[in-house]
Amino acid sequence: MHLPELPITASLPAIREALARSHLVLGAPPGSGKTTLVPLALMEEEWLQGRRIVMLEPRRPAARMAAHRMATLLNEKVGDQVGYQVRFERRINRDTRIEVITEGLLLRRLQKDPELSDIGLVIFDEFHERGLNGDLSLTLCLDVARSLRPDMRLMPMSASLDGKALAEQLGAVHLETEGSSHPVQIAYLGRDPRPEDRVRQLAKQVQEALRAQDGDLLVFLPGKGEIDNLGRLLNETVPPDIELLKLHSEVPAKEQDAIIQGGGARRRVILSTDIAETSLTIEGIGAVIDSGLNRKPRFDPATGLTRLQTGFISQASALQRTGRAGRLGPGHCYRAWTEARQQRLEREIRPEIQDADLAGTVLELAGWGIKNPDELSWVTPPPGAHWEQAVELLRQLAAIDSVGRITAAGRSMLQLPIHPRLAHLLISAKRPDARQKAADIAALLSERDPLDRVARETVGSDIRVRLEALADFRERRSGSDFQRESLRRIDQAARQLLALQTQDTPAEEETLSPGLLLAMAFPDRIAKARVPGSTHYLLCNGRAASLPANDPLIGTPYLVAAALDAGSKQGRIWLAAPLGHDEVEKHFSNQITEDRELEWDSQAKAVRAWQRRRLGALTISEQNARIIPEDDTAGLMLQQVRSLGLDLFDQAPALRRLQARLGLLRRYAGIQDWPDLSDETLLDQLEDWLTPWLQGIHSLKRLRALDVVSALAPLLDWEQQQRLQALLPETYTTPAGTRRAIEYPAGEDPVLRVPLQEMLGAQQGPVLADGKVPVVLHLLSPAMRPIQITRDLVHFWGNAYADVRKEMRGRYPKHHWPEDPANAQATRLGRRRSRPKD
Numbered sequence: 153m154h155l156p157e158l159p160i161t162a163s164l165p166a167i168r169e170a171l172a173r174s175h176l177v178l179g180a181p182p183g184s185g186k187t188t189l190v191p192l193a194l195m196e197e198e199w200l201q202g203r204r205i206v207m208l209e210p211r212r213p214a215a216r217m218a219a220h221r222m223a224t225l226l227n228e229k230v231g232d233q234v235g236y237q238v239r240f241e242r243r244i245n246r247d248t249r250i251e252v253i254t255e256g257l258l259l260r261r262l263q264k265d266p267e268l269s270d271i272g273l274v275i276f277d278e279f280h281e282r283g284l285n286g287d288l289s290l291t292l293c294l295d296v297a298r299s300l301r302p303d304m305r306l307m308p309m310s311a312s313l314d315g316k317a318l319a320e321q322l323g324a325v326h327l328e329t330e331g332s333s334h335p336v337q338i339a340y341l342g343r344d345p346r347p348e349d350r351v352r353q354l355a356k357q358v359q360e361a362l363r364a365q366d367g368d369l370l371v372f373l374p375g376k377g378e379i380d381n382l383g384r385l386l387n388e389t390v391p392p393d394i395e396l397l398k399l400h401s402e403v404p405a406k407e408q409d410a411i412i413q414g415g416g417a418r419r420r421v422i423l424s425t426d427i428a429e430t431s432l433t434i435e436g437i438g439a440v441i442d443s444g445l446n447r448k449p450r451f452d453p454a455t456g457l458t459r460l461q462t463g464f465i466s467q468a469s470a471l472q473r474t475g476r477a478g479r480l481g482p483g484h485c486y487r488a489w490t491e492a493r494q495q496r497l498e499r500e501i502r503p504e505i506q507d508a509d510l511a512g513t514v515l516e517l518a519g520w521g522i523k524n525p526d527e528l529s530w531v532t533p534p535p536g537a538h539w540e541q542a543v544e545l546l547r548q549l550a551a552i553d554s555v556g557r558i559t560a561a562g563r564s565m566l567q568l569p570i571h572p573r574l575a576h577l578l579i580s581a582k583r584p585d586a587r588q589k590a591a592d593i594a595a596l597l598s599e600r601d602p603l604d605r606v607a608r609e610t611v612g613s614d615i616r617v618r619l620e621a622l623a624d625f626r627e628r629r630s631g632s633d634f635q636r637e638s639l640r641r642i643d644q645a646a647r648q649l650l651a652l653q654t655q656d657t658p659a660e661e662e663t664l665s666p667g668l669l670l671a672m673a674f675p676d677r678i679a680k681a682r683v684p685g686s687t688h689y690l691l692c693n694g695r696a697a698s699l700p701a702n703d704p705l706i707g708t709p710y711l712v713a714a715a716l717d718a719g720s721k722q723g724r725i726w727l728a729a730p731l732g733h734d735e736v737e738k739h740f741s742n743q744i745t746e747d748r749e750l751e752w753d754s755q756a757k758a759v760r761a762w763q764r765r766r767l768g769a770l771t772i773s774e775q776n777a778r779i780i781p782e783d784d785t786a787g788l789m790l791q792q793v794r795s796l797g798l799d800l801f802d803q804a805p806a807l808r809r810l811q812a813r814l815g816l817l818r819r820y821a822g823i824q825d826w827p828d829l830s831d832e833t834l835l836d837q838l839e840d841w842l843t844p845w846l847q848g849i850h851s852l853k854r855l856r857a858l859d860v861v862s863a864l865a866p867l868l869d870w871e872q873q874q875r876l877q878a879l880l881p882e883t884y885t886t887p888a889g890t891r892r893a894i895e896y897p898a899g900e901d902p903v904l905r906v907p908l909q910e911m912l913g914a915q916q917g918p919v920l921a922d923g924k925v926p927v928v929l930h931l932l933s934p935a936m937r938p939i940q941i942t943r944d945l946v947h948f949w950g951n952a953y954a955d956v957r958k959e960m961r962g963r964y965p966k967h968h969w970p971e972d973p974a975n976a977q978a979t980r981l982g983r984r985r986s987r988p989k990d
Contacts, residue, residue: 155192155225158185163329164193171273172199175297175306175324177315182475183433184329186309187214187277188221191250194273195233199303203272204248208255208289210281211427212238213408218277219243219252220409239569240648241405255285256569262292263519263566267300279308279318280468282503282532288513291528292520294322311475312468314500321531336440336478340491350443350488351378355385357441357486358421362390365484367438368420370428372473374445374462376400379423386421399424402600402641426465429472439484440477442470444493451509451538464489466498503532510534510542511572515551515558519566523556548675548743549576568652570594577673578653586664587653588646592619593669595645597714601727602638608726612703615714615729616666622646667731668739670712675740677713678731680770684709689725692768696722710736733772740767748777752788758851759785785850790838792852798831800852801860810861812896813880820925827867834864841867879921886910887978894920894927901943905930908939908956909968912978917945934964934981949974 155161160180167190170176180186191205209215219236226233235244236252244251262268274293276286290308297304308318319326345353354371361369373379379398386396395418399411411422414435426446428434446469450461465473470487477483487494505513513534517525525534546552551562551572558566565575574594581590596602596618603611603618611617611633618634625639671678679689679697685707687699697713699706708730715727737744746765753760761777779785793800798807811829818826834841845863849855868876880902883891888910895903902920908931911917918927931940931948939956942948957969970976 155189156185158189159183160185160189160329163327164189166327166329168194168197170325170327171197171305171307173325175319175322177313177319177322177324177326178307178309179313179315179326179328180309180311181330182311182472183334183479184311186329187218188225190307190309191275192222192225192234195249199305200272201303203270205250205273205275206258206271207250207252207275207277208258208286209252209277210255210283210286212241212254212405213412213427214278215252215254216241216405216409217412219250222250222252240645255283255289258289259285259292259516260567260569262289262296263516266296266520268293268296268304269301271304273305273307276306276308278310280310280313280472280501282501282505284504284508284510284513287503287505287531288516291530292516294529312471312500318531321529334478334480334482336474336483336485338474338485338487340487340494341489344490344493345488350445351381351385353488354382354441354443355389357488358382358386359389361439361441361484361486362394362419362421365439367481367483368414368422368434368436369439369441370434370437370476371421371423371441371443372429373423373425373443374447375425375460376402378443378445379425382423390421393418395420397422399428401425401427402637426469426473428476429469433479434476435480437476437479437483438481439486440473441486442473442488444470444487444489448504448507449509450507464493464497466501467494468500470494470497505530505532505534508538509571510538511545514539514542515546515562515566515572518546518552518556518558518562545676546572549573551576570598570649573673574598574649577669578649580672581653581664581669583663586669587650589619589664589666590669591646591650591653592622592642593666594649594673595642596622597673597727598645599642600638601715602634602642604635607633609700612705613699613715613725613728614705615670615727618727619666665729665732665735667710667712667729668735670714670729671731671735671739674712674714675743676768677716678736678740678767678770679711679713679725679728681707681709688722689713690769692770694769697725698722699725699728705730709733736767736772743767744772748783750783750785750788752791756851757853759783759788779850781848783850786843786846789846789849789855790842792855793838793842794835798834798860800856801858802856803858803860806861807864808898809882809896810864812898812900813876815899816880816896816902816925817876817921820921826872829864829867880925881920884918884927887913888980889978890980901925902927903930904928905932905938907932907934907936907981908960908973909934909979909981911945912968912970912973912976914945914978915974917943933960934967946974 167176167178171194178186191207194205209218215236215238219230219234222234223230223232228234230236231243231245231248233248234250235248237244237257238254276290279286290306293306297306306322315326315328358369358371371382373382379400383396383398390396395416397411397420399408399422412434420436422434444464445462446465447460447462474485477485522528525539543556547554549572550559551565552558561579564579565572568575568578574597577594578590581587593615596615601608602621621634622639622642625636625643676691676693678692682688682690687701687706689697691697691713697716705711705728710731710733711728712731713725713728716723716725744765744767746763749762749764750759751762759779761779761783762774763777764774765772798804801807814826814829842863845858849858882894884894884904885891886906890910892904892906895905897903902925904918904927906929911931917929919925920927926943929942929945930938933939939960940948940952953973961969968979
């Protein structure tokens with residue numbers, strides 16, 4: 153076999169030698185020929201023992217074109233010694249030696265043949281892209297090689313990967329080859345464009361490249377929308393001899409292949425997503441214009457939803473894109489960002505496993521017998537929250553049981569090359585008409601909405617309208633609102649999905665509505681209107697969602713949200729179908745729970761009991777019930793105390809006195825070993841001291857009347873209670889024999905309000921806490937009005953009292969106002985004494 157001389161050729165002996173004894177991580181520059189020459193060079197190696205080479209590609213176009221090029225080098229047709237398989241397309245026979253497949257297809261093969269008995273080498277091309285299926289395939293293949301097939305070899309390849317670190321993880325040889333790619337001159341912008349100006353900036357760079365460079369131009373954009381916008385701008389400015397082409401996942405495979413192969417008479421400007429970033433050499437490219445952006449799915453385990461997010465690429469991706477311009481000769485790359493921005497880019501592509509919905513991964517591993525991700529060796533372990541969310545979804549889909557074992561339904565789902573949601577939808581349909589409807593719905597969910605954004609606003613989110621349009625398309629009477637090309641792809645996908653469904657299952661008797669079929673795929677997104685006629689819905693998983701204004705489905709009591717934008721507060725429903733209450737009751741009865749629930753009635757200011765039937769977060773039905781002794785109302789009552797504060801109690805004044813007395817001991821007496829009865833501490837520890845007193849209390853009225861001081865008493869032991877009373881008594885016995893209450897204002901000294909006559913004969917005022925806490929005396933007139941406030945009774949008797957006596961004798965002549973109060977006999981108010989003789 154004669155192979156062409158390419159940069160990788162010189163390294164082929166080292167590659168052969170390394171693989172003869174170990175796994176290999178191969179680093180090779182873009183354009184070195186690793187994708188086409190390496191598999192061909194290894195096809196006859198003795199250590200393969202006649203087994204096949206399987207090469208994984210991240211994208212379908214790359215798989216098809218790599219197989220075509222290798223077959224061409226062998227002067228054969230695709231499907232002979234070199235073949236490929238992508239979703240719904242297979243060009244492989246029993247004599248094929250090299251299979252080029254997309255990453256997910258190897259997982260199907262692993263489930264059917266865990267030993268991969270006919271495979272001797274698995275090549276992971278462009279592994280730097282770190283797709284979820286690529287990571288999972290490498291993890292499982294490594295498990296196979298270590299436990300069942302020590303003779304099988306693994307070889308990740310990339311031009312921009314930390315190969316040394318990966319080789320250490322795999323126990324592999326690391327080999328970096330030198331390339332002779334043509335030089336590419338890189339041009340940066342002087343400043344980063346504003347987001348709203350990026351497409352116009354790219355149009356300027358395209359114009360500049362057309363003037364300054366030769367050959368075709370390849371423009372990288374994040375998605376179809378940006379491609380369409382730039383295409384409209386360029387249609388107005390580029391010369392008519394320039395051919396504008398679009399390259400993205402929705403372009404039919406034949407058109408993709410034609411663009412990649414090139415050969416047209418006119419100069420081309422190819423507007424592409426990252427579908428052209430790696431593996432493919434697009435013929436005729438002389439310059440690359442790179443937006444620096446891509447659009448990737450990001451999964452939020454808190455919502456269970458995946459959202460496409462646009463962001464900057466990594467330095468590794470920028471290198472790959474630049475390399476597209478240096479495959480066939482010296483090239484140029486125009487980057488739509490600054491050199492400063494380049495330095496801030498992430499070094500490598502973020503592994504998809506860190507941001508992906510892991511439902512398919514967890515199901516694959518359940519079929520493999522793996523319940524815990526720690527049982528395997530990962531290049532990047534899956535995030536725990538993503539894993540747990542996937543487990544919960546698979547349980548709802550009946551794909552795994554309560555302990556994580558795969559079920560019979562799960563094994564059936566595993567045979568279908570689609571997301572577990574759609575797989576469960578397909579296996580749930582038994583009758584022929586239901587199978588067709590299920591395939592149509594699954595296809596609609598897999599492909600782009602056949603309505604454009606403007607038409608979507610008018611037609612609304614109802615999937616039944618799309619199904620009717622698909623039926624019209626098949627009868628060749630498609631409506632003007634729908635895009636025929638989208639309907640064609642949906643029809644094709646539906647036929648392929650229908651062919652995957654088994655026919656040996658018993659037929660169900662009832663007709664399954666689109667809403668019920670959707671619920672089989674999205675049981676966690678069954679939604680109920682918050683109030684009748686509302687646009688706002690609550691999903692079964694507890695998230696909020698809303699329909700667009702004027703959507704025809706507004707007012708539907710129940711619906712299933714299939715396409716849902718994961719907003720920060722509530723998602724927007726883009727695709728849905730109505731679901732009947734009776735359908736929920738019948739088909740989800742095993743998931744409906746019945747509970748007795750207690751809640752606070754703010755109007756009645758009391759606890760109310762309800763018997764509720766729930767499907768997840770949705771209340772299916774409810775009925776008011778009586779409070780019974782077994783109801784634990786304490787938690788709700790504690791919430792009221794925390795909400796209203798301790799002043800809600802009728803005994804709040806007594807509580808405040810107790811708090812103030814303990815505060816005085818800390819402030820004056822330096823006693824710190826007393827319990828902290830501050831509001832903050834008491835509210836924080838409500839469960840400990842108040843719960844035992846809440847038995848039978850379930851209204852605010854009874855809560856207010858609770859003896860809160862007695863509830864706090866156990867916080868002070870008997871000795872502390874006695875000591876507190878001795879140091880800071882609640883009353884003071886006056887010289888007249890009366891007991892007057894001592895007031896304890898918060899944060900202030902104690903106050904004793906007492907008629908002056910009751911303090912006659914006192915040599916000094918009261919002092920508490922072993923003489924450390926003075927009492928502020930409010931000496932009162934017979935009318936109980938303050939006539940003097942003092943902390944020093946002795947000073948008052950000897951100084952100010954004479955003036956007070958003179959004034960008071962005139963006002964209250966019948967009361968006793970002695971000249972020598974310190975030595976006079978005290979008397980109680982209201983009890984007259986004979987005036988002493990002068």
